[in-house]
Amino acid sequence: MRSKRLLKSVIFFLACSLLGYARAQAQHSxxxxxxxxxxxxxYQGWFNTPGDSAGRRWHHxxxxGVFKPGSCEIDLWPDVREYKKTYKTDFSYADGTPASVFSPYDESTVFLHFKWMKDYGxxxxxxxxxxxxxxNPSGKKHFNAVLDHxxxxxxxxxxxxxxxxxLSGMRPGEEQLVLGDLDELIKKYDLIKGKKSPTYLHHNGKPMIVIWGVGFNDHRAYGLxxxxxxxxxxxxxxxxxxLGVPTYWRAQGQDAVKDEDxxxxxxxxxxIMPWFxxxxxxxxxxxxxxLVSEDVAWCKHNGVDYVPLAFPGFSWKNMNGPRSNAIPRERGSFFWRQVAGAKSAGAEMLYVAMFDEMNEGTSIFKCATxxxxxxxxxxxxVGIDSDLGSDYYLWLTGQAANWFHGKGSYGEEVPERKK
Structure with a gap:
């Protein structure tokens, strides 16, 4: 009798231990x-407004220094109907109604953006x-807050x-500033073990960090x-x-340094992610x-993973003048051709530029029609085509995600959105 009870106790102990181990493993996965x-x-997250408590007034x-009709740095205007907190501007609509914008310094704003990501896949x-x-203290304060949100x-x-x-604008020696900043983030968010950041992206069995601005030939103060x-x-x-690298990194032409290093x-x-x-x-x-197919082949031969970039369009006329080049969105066709091109080249993942970049007109989040x-x-x-809706590029990016997930049936034609 005593031996049976002892055996049951041992079995129970082992079962609890295995369960605890499994739970621990699940927590660390x-x-x-x-x-x-x-x-x-x-995700830029770099906009500020007077009154958002960041103390940076209008920023980006x-x-x-002036944000009023005829003087601004954004080509797209945000659709702010769902934001909990917005800020009136000197701009107005044709009917005289004041136009408002947002600040990612507000937690509710960033949470709304991530909700959209989930809603659209x-x-x-x-x-x-x-x-x-x-x-700079003011910049670090802002970006710490946005990252925390x-x-x-x-x-x-x-x-x-x-x-x-x-790294744009980095000076020699400031690589130590970057590493010190990273140490702060590791400690705050437990990036290595992941207990405080369960959805932090990993790759090759380790948490991922990105260095953007590697090998460009645009006279940067830092180098390789x-x-x-x-x-x-x-x-x-x-x-x-x-690594975020130039478009022509492989041949080392046009936008890339000529350096075998x-x-x-x-x-x-x-x-690597080339900037397109x-x-x-x-x-x-x-x-x-x-070029993408040739990039993919080089990377496979050299044991490096490759992620191509797709962007919906481009415009920075309010920042650089009316003669600045613009790339029309073509009602989503331009973006989708890049998605299909990446798939046909054998790409296994995709980087979309950008979620909230209104300055260069590449944003996919909800913008005014x-x-x-x-x-x-x-x-x-620049407005989103009225019949498509302010959320069209969120939806289209979600369709791209479905394709990369292996769901649905997609091809070179832009998918049709059912109403």
Missing amino acids: PRYPTYKGLVMAG YEHR IDGVFMQRFVAEIR AMGAAKKYDRAIAVMYD KEVETLLDTMKAKGFSVM LHRIIRKSDV VGRYNGKSYDQFKG TDHLPLNGDGTF
Whole structure:
């Protein structure tokens, strides 16, 4: 009798131990273990307004410090009907109604954006973290707040999230500033073990971090030496690393430095994402897309994963003048041809530029339609086709995600949205 009770006790103990071990393993298993199969967007989060408590007044809305009709830096206007908190501007609609905008410094705004991601089936975002901003107290305060909101929203809405360091404007030596900042994020969000950030994106068995601005030939103050320091140190800390590189990184032409160290450094990374925004339009894309297939082949041969980029259109006339080049959206056709091109080239994942970039007219989130744009003095705003709806590019990006998930039947034709 005694031996039977002892055996039952041992069995019960072992069962509890195994259950506890299984639960522990489940807790440590990342919700998003790989980028493969996902469609992610970039998230700027850089807008500010007077009264949003960040103390930065108008930021990234204004042109040379002024935000009023005839002086602004955005080409698309946000559709703010669902926001809990908005800020009136000096702009107004044709009927005299004041036009309002948002600030991602407000938690409710970021949570709404992540809700849209879930509603439309977009897998998640890379949170931009600009070195030129976080070197200053006001910039770091803002981007810390936005990232904190995003981490909470990603957890609530089960969206993938990862940090992307944009090196634009970085000075030699500031790679240590980046690494110090990363240490702060590791500690705050437990990025390595993942207990506090269960939806943080992983790849190749490790949490992912991104270094954007690697190998461009646009006279940056930093170079490949600083990039390699960042790459090596981040990998040593336990991250997989994605590099944001020039369009012509492989041939080292046009926008890329001519330096064999670029290829050597790329081979040390886990993933690369070339920057395609503005490199082609609807007329020239067919001649361009063969480059993606050749990129994919090079990366497979060298053991590096490859993620192509797709963008819905481009416009920065309010920032750079009316003669600035623009790339029409073509009612979603331009964007979808890039999605289909990426799939036909053998891409396993996709980066969409961008979620909220109104300055360069690439945003996919809800923006005002052509029949409801504010007046802008002698200038104009770019609107989403009224019959498509302000959410059309969220929906279309969600269809791209379905395709990369292996769901539904898609091809080169733009999918039809059922009303």
